[in-house]
Amino acid sequence: MAVNLDKTSQWKTDIALSVDMYNAWFMEFAPSAFRNTRLKTTVDVETALKATENLTNVKPALLRKHPEILPTLRMSTCPPIAVDRLIGLAGVSSSLVKTMEAEHRLPPRMSAADADIHLEKIGHIIERLADPDIFVWLGRSKAATEVEVHRAATIIADRLCGAVANPIIRNAQEKRQLAAIKTWLEARGYTQLSGEDSVKFDAMKPGTFSFRLNVPVKLEGGMRQVNIPIDAVIMPRSAQPGDYPVFLEAKSAGDFTNTNKRRKEEAVKMLQLRTNYGTKVRFNLFLCGYFDGGYLGYEATEGIDWVWEHRIDDMAQFGL
Structure with a gap:
C-alpha cells in the first residue's frame, strides 16, 4: 500500500x-553546527601553523610528514587556491595533490624523489602567495604572537568551513x-x-x-x-x-x-x-x-x- x-x-x-x-x-x-565545526577547525589550523613554523617553513619534509595540512595551506593564500588551481600554478601531479586532499597521504606508487620535486613546487607557491594581511608576521623580524596566530587560524578556519558549509x-x-x-x-x-x-x-x-x-x-x-x-x-x-x-x-x-x-x-x-x-x-x-x-x-x-x-x-x- x-x-x-x-x-x-x-x-x-x-x-x-x-x-x-x-x-x-x-x-x-x-x-551552532557551523560554529562548533569552525571551533574544531580552528584548533586543527593552529596545529598546522605550528607544524609549518607559522607558515615560514613549507618544505617537502614537512608536507611528506603532514599531507593532511594541504587544505589549510590552500586557504592561507591570497586569493585562496582551489585544488585544480594549485595543480596548474605549481605544475605538479594531479594524483599527488588529490591524494593528499582526499586521503591525507602521498600516492603509494610515487617515488620519494619524485614526490619531493612536486612538494617543493607546492611549498614555493604557498609561501609566495601567503596572505600578508592574515599572516602579519611574515616579512618582519618579530615572531608571531599567540594572539596573532589564533586570529589567523580563525580566519583560515572560516575559509575552510565556508568552502564546505x-x-x-x-x-x-x-x-x-x-x-x-x-x-x-x-x-x-x-x-x-x-x-x-x-x-x-x-x-x-x-x-x-x-x-x-x-x-x-x-x-x-x-x-x-x-x-x-x-x-x-x-x-x-x-x-x-x-x-x-x-x-x-x-x-x-x-x-x-x-x-x-x-x-x-x-x-x-x-x-x-x-x-x-x-x-x-x-x-x-x-x-x-x-x-x-x-x-x-x-x-x-x-x-x-x-x-x-x-x-x-x-x-x-x-x-x-
Whole structure:
C-alpha cells in the first residue's frame, strides 16, 4: 500500500510544511553546527601553523610528514587556491595533490624523489602567495604572537568551513533526522543494533533496526560486488522468516535546485537493490526540506515512496 507517492493532492501542502520545518531548524541549529565545526577547525589550523613554523617553513619534509595540512595551506593564500588551481600554478601531479586532499597521504606508487620535486613546487607557491594581511608576521623580524596566530587560524578556519558549509549543515541535519527515527522506533518497542552486532541486513531479528548498514549488491553482470550504505534499516516486529527489512534514506535539502540534480541517485539505488533482491525490497525516503513536485513525481514514477518528517507517524504505514 502506498503511503505518500499516490497522494498527489497533498503534495503541495506537504512541500510547504516541509520547507517551514527545515527553515525553522536551520535558523535555530545551523549556526551552532557551523560554529562548533569552525571551533574544531580552528584548533586543527593552529596545529598546522605550528607544524609549518607559522607558515615560514613549507618544505617537502614537512608536507611528506603532514599531507593532511594541504587544505589549510590552500586557504592561507591570497586569493585562496582551489585544488585544480594549485595543480596548474605549481605544475605538479594531479594524483599527488588529490591524494593528499582526499586521503591525507602521498600516492603509494610515487617515488620519494619524485614526490619531493612536486612538494617543493607546492611549498614555493604557498609561501609566495601567503596572505600578508592574515599572516602579519611574515616579512618582519618579530615572531608571531599567540594572539596573532589564533586570529589567523580563525580566519583560515572560516575559509575552510565556508568552502564546505553545505556538507556541514547536511551532516548535522542527517544526524537530527536519524535521531528522530530512533526516538520514534524506540517508543514503539524497537531495539537498535550496535556496531558490535555486525548482523547482515537479511538476518536481522524482528523489532530491531540499524543505521548506516551496508547492503551488498552485484554489478556488471555479477562480476563486481559493492556495498550500498542504507541510512536506516528496520525489521518490522511482525516480520516473518524470509522477509526483508524496510530501507529508509534520510534526505534533507535547503533549496529546490540541488534536490532535482540528485533525484536520480535514489532511483539508481532502488534499481540495484531490486535487481539483486527482487521486487519485495522496500526502499523509501524520509524527507525534510525543499522537495518540490518535480522531485516527488520523479521518485513516485520510479516506485519510491516517502515519509515526511513533519508527519513521521506515517512510518507506521510501512508496517512498523
